[in-house]
Amino acid sequence: MARPTLEIVAARAAVSRQTVSNVLNSPHLVRPETRTRVEAVIAELGYRPNRAAQTLKTRRSQLVGARIEPPRDGINRVVLTHFLHALTSRAQLQGLRVMLFAADEDRDEIGQYEQLLEDHDLDAFVLTDTHVGDARTAWLAERQVPFVTFGRPWGALSAYHSWVDVDGGAGTRAATTHLLDIGHRRIAFLGWPSDAAAGDDRRDGWAQTCAAAGIHDERLDVRVPEGLEHGRAATAKLLDLADPPTALVCVTDSLALGVWAEVTRRGLRVGRDVAIVGFDDSPTAAVIGLSSAAQPMDQAAAACLELMHTVLDAPQPAPTPPGPVLLAPQLVLRASTARD
Amino acid sequence: MARPTLEIVAARAAVSRQTVSNVLNSPHLVRPETRTRVEAVIAELGYRPNRAAQTLKTRRSQLVGARIEPPRDGINRVVLTHFLHALTSRAQLQGLRVMLFAADEDRDEIGQYEQLLEDHDLDAFVLTDTHVGDARTAWLAERQVPFVTFGRPWGALSAYHSWVDVDGGAGTRAATTHLLDIGHRRIAFLGWPSDAAAGDDRRDGWAQTCAAAGIHDERLDVRVPEGLEHGRAATAKLLDLADPPTALVCVTDSLALGVWAEVTRRGLRVGRDVAIVGFDDSPTAAVIGLSSAAQPMDQAAAACLELMHTVLDAPQPAPTPPGPVLLAPQLVLRASTARD
DNA sequence: ATCCACGATTTGAACGCTCCAATTGAACGT
DNA sequence: ACGTTCAATTGGAGCGTTCAAATCGTGGAT
Numbered sequence: 001m002a003r004p005t006l007e008i009v010a011a012r013a014a015v016s017r018q019t020v021s022n023v024l025n026s027p028h029l030v031r032p033e034t035r036t037r038v039e040a041v042i043a044e045l046g047y048r049p050n051r052a053a054q055t056l057k058t059r060r061s062q063l064v065g066a067r068i069e070p071p072r073d074g075i076n077r078v079v080l081t082h083f084l085h086a087l088t089s090r091a092q093l094q095g096l097r098v099m100l101f102a103a104d105e106d107r108d109e110i111g112q113y114e115q116l117l118e119d120h121d122l123d124a125f126v127l128t129d130t131h132v133g134d135a136r137t138a139w140l141a142e143r144q145v146p147f148v149t150f151g152r153p154w155g156a157l158s159a160y161h162s163w164v165d166v167d168g169g170a171g172t173r174a175a176t177t178h179l180l181d182i183g184h185r186r187i188a189f190l191g192w193p194s195d196a197a198a199g200d201d202r203r204d205g206w207a208q209t210c211a212a213a214g215i216h217d218e219r220l221d222v223r224v225p226e227g228l229e230h231g232r233a234a235t236a237k238l239l240d241l242a243d244p245p246t247a248l249v250c251v252t253d254s255l256a257l258g259v260w261a262e263v264t265r266r267g268l269r270v271g272r273d274v275a276i277v278g279f280d281d282s283p284t285a286a287v288i289g290l291s292s293a294a295q296p297m298d299q300a301a302a303a304c305l306e307l308m309h310t311v312l313d314a315p316q317p318a319p320t321p322p323g324p325v326l327l328a329p330q331l332v333l334r335a336s337t338a339r340d
Numbered sequence: 341m342a343r344p345t346l347e348i349v350a351a352r353a354a355v356s357r358q359t360v361s362n363v364l365n366s367p368h369l370v371r372p373e374t375r376t377r378v379e380a381v382i383a384e385l386g387y388r389p390n391r392a393a394q395t396l397k398t399r400r401s402q403l404v405g406a407r408i409e410p411p412r413d414g415i416n417r418v419v420l421t422h423f424l425h426a427l428t429s430r431a432q433l434q435g436l437r438v439m440l441f442a443a444d445e446d447r448d449e450i451g452q453y454e455q456l457l458e459d460h461d462l463d464a465f466v467l468t469d470t471h472v473g474d475a476r477t478a479w480l481a482e483r484q485v486p487f488v489t490f491g492r493p494w495g496a497l498s499a500y501h502s503w504v505d506v507d508g509g510a511g512t513r514a515a516t517t518h519l520l521d522i523g524h525r526r527i528a529f530l531g532w533p534s535d536a537a538a539g540d541d542r543r544d545g546w547a548q549t550c551a552a553a554g555i556h557d558e559r560l561d562v563r564v565p566e567g568l569e570h571g572r573a574a575t576a577k578l579l580d581l582a583d584p585p586t587a588l589v590c591v592t593d594s595l596a597l598g599v600w601a602e603v604t605r606r607g608l609r610v611g612r613d614v615a616i617v618g619f620d621d622s623p624t625a626a627v628i629g630l631s632s633a634a635q636p637m638d639q640a641a642a643a644c645l646e647l648m649h650t651v652l653d654a655p656q657p658a659p660t661p662p663g664p665v666l667l668a669p670q671l672v673l674r675a676s677t678a679r680d
Numbered sequence: 681a682t683c684c685a686c687g688a689t690t691t692g693a694a695c696g697c698t699c700c701a702a703t704t705g706a707a708c709g710t
Numbered sequence: 711a712c713g714t715t716c717a718a719t720t721g722g723a724g725c726g727t728t729c730a731a732a733t734c735g736t737g738g739a740t
Contacts, residue, residue: 003458005726016690021728031688051459052395053726056695061392066440070429071422071623078623081421082411089410089442092452097460100406100438102429112432118343119391120437228627257627264604283411283418284624287568287597345696356720361698371718393696396725 004045013041024049061121063099064091064308067109069129070102079280079295080128083150086301087126094305096123106135117145124308130154130163132197137161146311148304152324154197162307162323164300168198168279171293171329172205172249175277178331179247180213182339184275188220188238188245190231190255202251202279220245224255231258232265239266239274246274247337253278253285253292260290260336276336279329289335299327344385353381364389401461403439404431404648407449409469410442419620419635420468423490426641427466434645436463446475457485464648470494470503472537477501486651488644492664494537502647502663504640508538508619511633511669512545512589515617518671519587520553522679524615528560528578528585530571530595542591542619560585564595571598572605579606579614586614587677593618593625593632600630600676616676619669629675639667 010017015038022029023038030038041047055061066087069080088098101116103109113136116122123146127136130151140147141161152165172189179187189206192199203221210216219241224230231250235258238245250256256278263274270276270289278285281294303325310322350357355378362369363378370378381387395401406427409420428438441456443449453476456462463486467476470491480487481501492505512529519527529546532539543561550556559581564570571590575598578585590596596618603614610616610629618625621634643665650662 006728007726017726018691018728019689022689025728029688034688048455048458050396050461050726052392052401052461053695054728055392056390056396056697056726057728059695063439068421068425068428070425078418078421081408081418084440085408085410085442088408088440092441097456098440099403100424100428100440101432102425115388116437118388121390121392254627261628267607282623284627287594287624288601346698347696357696358698358721359719362719365698369718374718390696393725394698396696396727397698399725 003050004047005050006047009038009041009045009047012045013038055121059121061123062095063097063120063122065099065101065113065116065122065125067103067112067128068100070104078282079297082297083128083301086298087304090298090301090305094309096305098126109136110139113140113145124148124312126150126304126308146308148307148311148323150300150304160321162311162321164303164307164323164325164327166295166300166329167326168202168329169205169208171279171331172202173209174205174329174331175249175291175293176206176209178333178337179249179275179277180209182275182337184247185215186217186220186243186245187215187247187249188222189249189251190222190224190234190259191251192226193223199251206249226252226254228254228258228261231255232262233258235259235262239263239268247276248274249277251279253280253282253290256290256292256336257284257288260288271335271338275339277331278336281332285332285334291334291337292332293329294332295329296327303327343390344387345390346387349378349381349385349387352385353378395461399461401463402435403437403460403462405439405441405453405456405462405465407443407452407468408440410444418622419637422637423468423641426638427644430638430641430645434649436645449476450479453480453485464488464652466490466644466648486648488647488651488663490640490644500661502651502661504643504647504663504665504667506635506640506669507666508542508669509545509548511619511671512542513549514545514669514671515589515631515633516546516549518673518677519589519615519617520549522615522677524587525555526557526560526583526585527555527587527589528562529589529591530562530564530574530599531591532566533563539591546589566592566594568594568598568601571595572602573598575599575602579603579608587616588614589617591619593620593622593630596630596632596676597624597628600628611675611678615679617671618676621672625672625674631674631677632672633669634672635669636667643667 006017006020010020015034019030020038023035027035051062066084091098101112103112125140125147127147127149128151130149130153132155134155137153149161149163152163176187187210189203191203194200222234224234231254248259250259256276259276260270263270268274276290278290278292281292285292307323346357346360350360355374359370360378363375367375391402406424431438439462441452443452465480465487467487467489468491470489470493472495474495477493489501489503492503516527527550529543531543534540562574564574588599590599596616599616600610603610608614616630618630618632621632625632647663
């Protein structure tokens with residue numbers, strides 16, 4: 001009943017250890033006839049190779065590292081959990097496992113890389129939450145550690161790696177187009193100050209769509225810091241205009257919830273009087289009925305793994321990093337954009 | 341620059357391989373003098389033992405498995421991410437790593453246990469979301485795989501394992517007490533039908549506190565299925581009473597949000613006119629200002645790890661499983677219970 | 681017949697660590 | 711002086727796998 005080893009399987013199939021190994025790793029080397037015989041024994045005994053032994057010998061662990069973010073503001077960050085789930089779920093189908101680690105800032109994270117690489121021979125990392133001047137990508141690239149980022153390399157420089165990201169502009173474009181379709185003409189955008197590149201990306205989608213429809217009003221392009229309260233305050237100003245907007249596209253759900261709060265505070269009806277679209281499709285949005293542009297986490301995870309395989313199989317250093325992959329968000333329509 | 345091995349360290353310190361190993365694993369066996377010498381070399385070379393080799397030899401991986409749940413309804417489940425983060429963060433301080441896996445149902449999960457145990461020699465598992473008739477605990481116990489659950493063994497039978505849970509009654513007791521303190525007398529409870537044990541636990545806290553204050557009204561004890569819409573409908577009925585409640589304690593944030601929706605729909609002011617308290621302190625609660633009983637995830641994770649260590653060090657099968665640990669939730673007060 | 685090439689398979693060593701048994705040397709009692 | 715004991719240290723074996731090199735047939739060319 002003890003766990004079978006290569007040796008056991010070999011004995012049972014009347015071949016040598018190595019032949020069994022070959023059946024598993026280099027089937028072309030072994031005669032079809034013996035191969036099926038060995039495979040039968042493998043199945044019969046339920047043999048599975050011992051990863052520790054493999055790792056020891058090959059320096060490959062079939063493990064990818066992923067950081068679990070500390071719970072912060074609570075709204076937008078939550079969707080990363082979906083990504084993590086999708087990643088884990090897909091990875092395990094391919095025999096890969098996801099090893100978690102926690103880190104508070106980039107420097108901690110790099111420390112974790114070191115430990116994980118040394119202790120557990122991790123094969124690769126998946127990074128999220130990339131930002132301008134990201135020290136992590138440089139560190140990994142320098143050491144030729146395979147990795148893929150979910151989030152594009154914002155800093156432009158040293159963008160030399162594989163990445164997957166969601167096309168923010170496409171999301172706001174879809175949102176704005178839909179609002180135009182259902183008759184809105186005065187559509188505002190609540191975005192971040194322009195030091196956040198991701199925000200500009202999303203703003204552009206709105207701006208372009210409005211421009212294409214021949215609509216333009218500087219006053220409807222609002223920049224506020226992240227956070228429900230900021231969203232609320234900005235909305236108050238907008239609704240006080242002589243010709244207030246009838247719809248608002250927001251760079252995040254947090255801001256959209258701020259809009260929601262102010263709209264209901266004034267006794268206006270969300271959807272009917274004022275349409276709201278958020279971004280990220282957080283659980284909160286789903287619960288209260290806020291339309292939102294959802295990031296396709298399943299696709300993102302799948303794309304990351306695909307790129308990762310390419311990176312892992314490529315010679316190091318790879319001539320060209322595969323990718324990038326840019327995914328379109330999906331607009332999820334709920335009560336906040338329903339006219340009745 | 342290559343990674344140092346025991347052999348290298350030994351040579352450098354002019355001792356044998358085994359002595360270096362002893363310095364690390366059984367320091368008492370080695371003379372203080374040699375010990376410090378070896379330790380110096382270890383520090384100098386930055387030696388860290390190779391986990392794969394250790395695992396191969398000892399069958400211990402320093403890895404614990406944890407399931408990442410598929411994103412479901414989105415409100416209550418989310419807090420598990422906090423738990424996962426706390427667990428990862430604390431575990432890595434002790435040299436343990438968390439390996440993720442995904443599973444859709446108990447049977448899948450057990451399949452994952454098998455794989456993880458065989459492939460990666462996992463040392464233990466942390467289970468969440470325990471429920472009546474949980475097949476997982478039985479499976480693990482039968483095979484003497486160490487594990488700890490976050491969530492008590494609801495089924496009563498075969499409760500023979502270590503667990504950590506949050507005292508739901510304490511949470512609703514705190515909530516109800518606070519509502520009484522700020523002057524409420526008519527306090528309703530929105531809970532689940534009594535097939536969910538966790539729900540009864542929470543209901544009891546409310547009922548006992550009310551009873552102790554000499555208050556009792558059958559009509560204020562409401563049972564509805566989970567979900568915002570059910571919460572809303574139930575609230576509508578309650579507010580239509582001749583003597584409607586001025587405060588509602590809810591078994592989850594989802595239901596509390598339903599209350600919120602109905603209260604605002606009627607033009608009543610949350611907090612001022614009707615107080616609401618939820619349970620779980622979901623991100624949504626934080627964002628919109630819903631008071632809620634927060635499960636102390638940090639403490640829970642810490643407790644799980646502590647129990648786990650006890651379990652791991654105990655002889656198998658252990659005479660008595662350590663624990664259980666019951667933690668008090670913390671009432672987080674926000675606008676929904678503020679009178680002005 | 682002999683040799684060589686080639687495919688199929690086997691053997692031995694190694695990965696880095698820990699377990700176990702064995703060795704050393706000092707301290708002690710008689 | 712001698713064996714005995716005990717603490718400190720060492721060397722060999724082995725965990726299960728893969729890699730490199732060696733071996734074994736077998737058949738075709740010479």
